[in-house]
Amino acid sequence: MDFSILAQNSGPDLGKMPYIMFGAYLVLLMGIGGYGYIKSKMSEEDYYLAGRRQSFIVTVLTIMAAYFSSAGMLGFPGTAYKEGVAFFLMTLNLPVAGCAIYLLGSRIGRIGRVKGYVTPADMISDYYDNSSILRILVAFIGFLYGVPYLIIQIRAGGHIAEQIFSSTPTVMILGGQYSVFTVGTTILTLVMMLYVLVGGMRSVALADVVQGSLLLCGTLVAGGVTIYAFGGVGKYCEAVSKLPPKALSLPGITDRFSPWTMLTICLFASTASIIQPAQWMRLYAAKSARALKQSAVTFCAILPVCFLLGIMLVGLGARAMYPPTDTVDAVTGAVTSVTPHPVIGNFDQALVALLKNKGVEVLGTAGPFVVMLILMAILAAAMSTADASLHALSAVLTRDIYDRYIRPQAGEKERAWVGRIVIVIAALLALWLVQVGQNNQNFKPLQMITEMMFVAIAFSCQILPVTIDMLFIRKGTRAGAVCGMIAGLAVVFCFTPLPSLLLGRGLGSDIAGGAAYFKKLFDIGFCGFVVNLPVFVLVSLFTKKPNPDRVAEFKKIGKG
């Protein structure tokens, strides 16, 4: 996502409301951090998994909050604005993810509780004969997933701060003048770091309860305000029905979303998002299979409503209200490029621009409050995903790397402190990268990392074959798992800028061209999966099976 143009559209002044609501939000988060600290015990299990006693409400809201990132609140309405209703098919990924919470989660949670696992690598490496290579691979995938997400969410938070305080271009602190972006990202990162640091999973989960509730309300309020801005449901539908035919059919304005792309995204990206490290740890943290069962059905019922009647409606409404310019090729008739309306400025700004320009206008005195509520919901989406990524990164680096390869003799207390140090370093490093990328026009690491965000889920998808084998089939081997995962990761790396950087214009460009072709046809994670799975199966046929006692133990515990 490119957030750089977000600040161009300042919209109407929201009065003192931004200061009151932003301040209250930060105080609340800090209060939650303090409460988490008071309630916490100095054990590793408590710090990373809140003692495995999370109730249904906390479990479902923390899973939903981690699932719904700033990409969901900004990127999805922007894509619906750009491509039209074709992107609405994305909604069908949510019931798949919801069912995965129970089908995979109940077994993961049960085995994790009995065996005392904390990270995904704990379980996977233990099942496959305590494999060190598998542990490192799974930890590496967790790193590849977590880092881009953390940076992008912090960056999104900074740009939302710019929107919230659009009437304040700069801030004076100790004689120095700083942009709202700089101050916003710094405050948000420090607050997030503090509450994750002091309370661990307990604070993260409680903060997610607040943020999850806020973002669910925010999406529906955004949909409602959009309908209201048009003058009611009838007028909204009337305006939408006048959109260009390609905006009301598949594969969308730029032919981006074929049914096969959407089908593979719905099946693989959704499941991969539920087994990424932060979510996997939430499955461990749930107090029972019942809590996960209730979470699954609630997820299936609520999130699709928030998508269909919230953010997707806003995106389509923005297209009707502020139509973009579609450049059509005179020969082929295909749309070659889409330029957003000047009021929108950037596709990712569709929701913010529509609400700030129309929301305040049509809602009268309640306008500033409602618009601020929605902006806070976007901020909550960014913060809740960032805190989950930061917390999971700490667990992965401490449990899977420090404890295993740097200081295996470290005690539980030492590991908990190392985890906290990792949180400080990771948060400050992410903040520094965001600032450098923002202030230096020639340094663009975030551009690459943004692209990495889209393949992050694909990396996580490469754990899927071993997860299914470990929980249900139990025929795979350690060598098969390692080879399959490496093959799948190699395929996914072809979709990143890495081949072009490493191999230059010749072979690198060929790989990039091939990847671009397949990206139009299928989900990236699926492309890796179809290579990963056969390699996993083939190698497993000819290599040593895992310890039969452990396989039997996993089967017994998993089935309950």
Next chain:
Amino acid sequence: MSQVEKSKRRILGVMLALIFALALVMGAGPGIYLVNPDPADPTARFSIFGGVPVIFAWVALWCMVQAAVAAVAYFYLWDDN
């Protein structure tokens, strides 16, 4: 749990899995071609009653089917233990 009850649950599980897969293929997969209007066809209908886009209604329908499958599984199939 008796053998008869186990067998009933197994049948229900298979049926729900098939309905869920059908909803996915119909809603997000090639099934969409059944209702997808052709932009080049001047007689194509892009909206149904009240101006609601056809694709929107189609996605909402299959989403409800998926949610209903999850609800049935919640009450009759998924264990608490």
